[in-house]
């Protein structure tokens with residue numbers, strides 16, 4: 001197994017699947033400004049997917065394009081976090097999913113900027129700029145909703161309770177990460193989880209929200225063991241490529 | 250209350266400004282009917298942008314590759330932005346954005362009927378961009394010189410983006426027309442379904458158009474519906490020919506004398522039916538927009554409540 005390829009697939013699939021989920025909101029947002037914001041974030045994520053998979057194709061060296069990788073794999077070969085395939089739910093669930101993810105992605109990209117691999121470093125630098133904006137946007141909403149009305153507080157607390165168990169998967173380091181670290185391709189991820197936790201604590205405190213006491217961790221996405229939701233995402237995502245194989249669009 | 254004489258004097262000066270192509274600005278005096286006409290037209294336009302997000306939003310998750318997905322996302326995002334500018338323009342006339350939206354949801358306000366047709370295949374993303382945004386440009390370019398300043402300026406911004414929309418649509422059609430048998434069929438089928446509704450976008454024929462004359466005098470409108478429709482046909486026919494697609498009109502013929510195409514009879518019964526609410530998607534579109542508003546109510550309330558809390562806290566700290 002090519003560890004760098006595998007790593008890029010994980011990184012790209014997170015962007016692809018979350019970008020897909022956000023794009024489902026288009027035209028259905030709570031205010032027009034949020035339709036614009038969510039589409040914008042989705043666009044950034046699809047852009048990240050494109051550059052990550054373009055590079056993954058090169059690393060793999062089998063002539064696969066970014067589209068081949070994005071559209072033409074089976075479910076078990078997608079390696080995104082379970083968190084990002086969670087259904088949109090209400091706007092609170094969507095924003096909580098986004099916040100927990102952005103708070104992880106920002107310190108992750110900050111580290112990846114220092115990757116010895118120039119291509120990965122460049123991708124991280126561009127994505128970092130975008131993620132800083134995404135995190136600001138999602139944090140503001142968590143605070144507004146948490147410290148808004150009684151109803152919004154309850155809804156966003158419910159969202160946190162629902163999604164919390166999917167956060168641990170972000171910090172698992174397995175043989176893929178270990179081999180890239182050992183080869184010096186990835187920089188050290190030391191302090192990543194602590195930084196995430198600090199952001200989460202600070203925003204949740206301002207939002208007057210409470211971290212659930214249930215510490216159950218739900219894993220699976222990174223190894224291709226997904227929830228039932230991913231199959232439906234792929235059904236839509238892959239529809240054209242599967243129905244009209246091998247065509248140019 | 251102003252004397253009748255004063256009013257007619259104001260109206261005379263108002264019309265003078267218009268005739269000299271001086272822009273009317275929000276604080277300037279304007280006849281009630283001018284204000285009402287503009288609010289109606291601009292809010293309808295805003296609604297069209299927002300409802301127009303739905304038929305295309307319908308294909309974002311199914312776009313055939315990453316590039317097309319990104320372009321489509323960017324396009325639909327632009328339409329939301331157009332909706333925002335235009336709602337702001339109605340607010341400069343004293344209208345309220347939420348009231349305007351409620352009128353849309355109650356069926357009191359109209360939006361462009363074209364968005365009551367379904368988007369059934371990927372090729373419809375091509376046809377909509379090429380024809381629907383194409384027709385929108387035809388309608389909107391003259392509006393950049395509209396007598397009402399804020400509307401004219403909003404249109405300048407909007408038109409730049411519309412030409413990108415038209416191009417991306419035509420590009421989709423080009424790719425399909427140059428593709429496999431299935432792709433060509435898909436493209437032709439989309440053109441067949443969207444051609445006539447696109448021509449209807451310019452509104453009823455001049456002899457039946459009740460708003461045209463006054464709007465022309467006020468320079469809210471600069472060309473009649475039929476003039477714009479003719480321009481659309483003349484520009485689009487060669488574009489279809491260039492990529493080997495056939496306009497679904499047996500009566501289409503170049504007319505040397507008028508230097509334009511003659512085209513067949515438009516089914517105005519269909520047009521009025523869709524306007525009245527009997528199009529294939531009228532109910533779905535409005536239900537979707539209404540649901541978005543209802544589902545978002547708690548979010549908007551929370552945002553307001555939070556803003557109030559912050560204000561109160563700031564005051565407390567200051568005192």
Ligand SMILES: [Fe+2]
Pocket residue numbers: 298327328331407411
């Ligand atoms: Fe538009």
Ligand SMILES: [Fe+2]
Pocket residue numbers: 328382385410411414
């Ligand atoms: Fe457009």
